[in-house]
Every structure is written in structure tokens, then in C-alpha cells.
Amino acid sequence: MVRVLNSCEPNAILFVTADNDTFLLWYAQEVEGIRTDIRVVNIQYLSDDAYINQMKPQLNRSAPLPISMPEEKYVNGVRDYLHYFDYGFKDSVELKDLLAVMTSDNKADKLELSNGTYQNFLPSKKWTYNKDYVFKSDLAVLDILANNNWERPVYFETNVSKDTYIGLDNYLYLEGYALRLLPFKTNPKDTRDKTERSHTDVMYNNMMKFDNLYKMTASYGQNELSEKIKIRFKELEENFS
Numbered sequence: 156m157v158r159v160l161n162s163c164e165p166n167a168i169l170f171v172t173a174d175n176d177t178f179l180l181w182y183a184q185e186v187e188g189i190r191t192d193i194r195v196v197n198i199q200y201l202s203d204d205a206y207i208n209q210m211k212p213q214l215n216r217s218a219p220l221p222i223s224m225p226e227e228k229y230v231n232g233v234r235d236y237l238h239y240f241d242y243g244f245k246d247s248v249e250l251k252d253l254l255a256v257m258t259s260d261n262k263a264d265k266l267e268l269s270n271g272t273y274q275n276f277l278p279s280k281k282w283t284y285n286k287d288y289v290f291k292s293d294l295a296v297l298d299i300l301a302n303n304n305w306e307r308p309v310y311f312e313t314n315v316s317k318d319t320y321i322g323l324d325n326y327l328y329l330e331g332y333a334l335r336l337l338p339f340k341t342n343p344k345d346t347r348d349k350t351e352r353s354h355t356d357v358m359y360n361n362m363m364k365f366d367n368l369y370k371m372t373a374s375y376g377q378n379e380l381s382e383k384i385k386i387r388f389k390e391l392e393e394n395f396s
Contacts, residue, residue, distance in 0.1 A: 156176065161331065162332045164335075166218060166307050167307060168308070169311075169333065170296065170311045171196070171197055172315045172319055173315070174197075176314075180195045185215075191214075191217065192216040193217060201296065202235070202290060220299055221304075222295065222299060222302070223254075224298055229291055234291055236288060238276050239277040239288060240276045242276075242278030242279055244279045248278075249301075250297060250300065251301045253278060254298055254301055256278045257277060257289065257294060259275065283324075283325070284321060284322035285322045286321075293321055305338060310334060310336070311336065312333060313332065313333065320334075323336060326339065
């Protein structure tokens with residue numbers, strides 16, 4: 156898990172899901188003091204309003220998450236589940252505009268249900284969103300991404316289900332042991348999986364950091380160092396095969 160943390164740039168946001176991974180990452184940060192600048196965010200826990208609240212203040216060296224929704228917008232029982240309904244957008248839509256519709260309290264921005272009540276909904280899936288619904292946890296992730304404005308590096312762990320990536324697969328690139336979200340869409344002709352697309356220069360630097368390989372240049376010859384690097388990349392390849 157330390158390698159996952161060391162794969163991230165400073166002040167990063169790292170989205171994870173599994174409890175086992177989450178607790179190991181938290182242990183590394185809270186007990187060992189490793190990479191406390193990174194905010195580890197368990198997506199599943201974002202379905203709870205108390206956890207979302209915990210993401211808003213500073214934590215260790217990690218800056219508050221850029222969550223724009225006030226608590227009344229996501230309190231338990233509110234916007235727990237939103238259906239997809241095509242709002243009729245013809246062109247591309249800013250994520251902040253989608254969030255405005257999904258969090259609006261205006262009846263004009265809601266669907267009337269058969270029982271006469273009104274409910275918010277997902278108005279577009281133009282970024283190839285891969286579900287017909289939005290959970291509160293998804294809404295929180297979208298809020299963070301929309302208001303981050305690419306200011307902090309964003310990563311996802313690699314060993315999660317496809318729907319965890321909320322349709323952003325074509326914008327994810329492997330950096331060490333984590334997938335980084337970048338504003339560059341994969342060429343449609345590129346059929347490689349996201350775990351096979353690497354942000355090469357950064358990935359190389361991250362792999363060099365593991366085990367402090369850069370310190371070995373004084374005691375290893377070039378051939379020995381190259382073999383050490385090859386071993387590390389082989390381990391990475393096996394990890395994702």
C-alpha cells in the first residue's frame with residue numbers, strides 16, 4: 156500500500172473502495188506517517204453524510220476536499236439515488252452544470268413521480284457514463300472532480316470494478332500502482348486497457364522512487380541498476396495481469 160501512496164504526486168486525491176486497501180492506506184498514513192499529504196477517499200463511504208463532512212476540513216497535511224454541496228444537499232435520505240433521464244442536451248455539458256441540475260431544489264429541475272413527489276435526476280451521460288443512475292457517493296465524486304479544476308492530482312486505485320471509474324476510463328493512465336485522471340482522452344484507435352496505458356515519464360520516476368533506487372547509483376553499476384528497474388517493472392506487470 157505504501158507503493159500506491161508513493162505512486163501519487165504531492166497533495167493528491169486517491170479514490171479507493173475496498174475496506175482492506177483503505178485501512179492499510181490509513182494505517183500507513185496515521186501510524187507510520189507516510190504521505191499524509193494525500194487524501195485517501197473511500198468512494199463507498201461517501202454514501203454517508205458524516206463521511207462527506209469529514210472530507211471538508213484539513214486532515215494532517217492534506218488540504219480540504221473541494222466539495223461544494225452544503226450538508227442539506229446530501230444529508231442521509233436526500234439524493235441517495237438519482238435516476239437517469241435525458242434532459243435533451245445537444246452539445247457537450249460542463250460537469251458543474253450537471254451538478255447544478257442534480258442538486259437543484261427547483262421543481263423545474265426535477266422529475267415528477269407517480270406519487271406526486273419530485274426527485275432530482277441525472278440529466279446527461281455524454282461522457283460515456285456507464286450507469287443509468289447516480290448514487291450519493293457518485294454525486295460526491297463528481298462534485299469533487301468538478302470543483303477541483305485540475306488543481307490537485309486525482310488518482311483511482313486499480314483493483315476495483317469498472318463502474319467505480321464513473322465513465323472516465325478513457326482518461327485514466329497508469330502511474331506506478333495507481334491510475335491517474337488526466338484531461339487527455341485516449342485515441343479511439345488505442346484498444347489497450349487503462350492498466351496498459353502508462354504516463355511513461357511519471358511512471359518511471361515513481362518506480363525509481365520505490366526502494367529509493369536513485370540512491371543505488373553510487374553502489375551499483377549501470378547494468379545492475381538497469382536489472383533492478385526491470386525487476387520492478389516486471390513485478391508491476393504481474394500485478395496487473
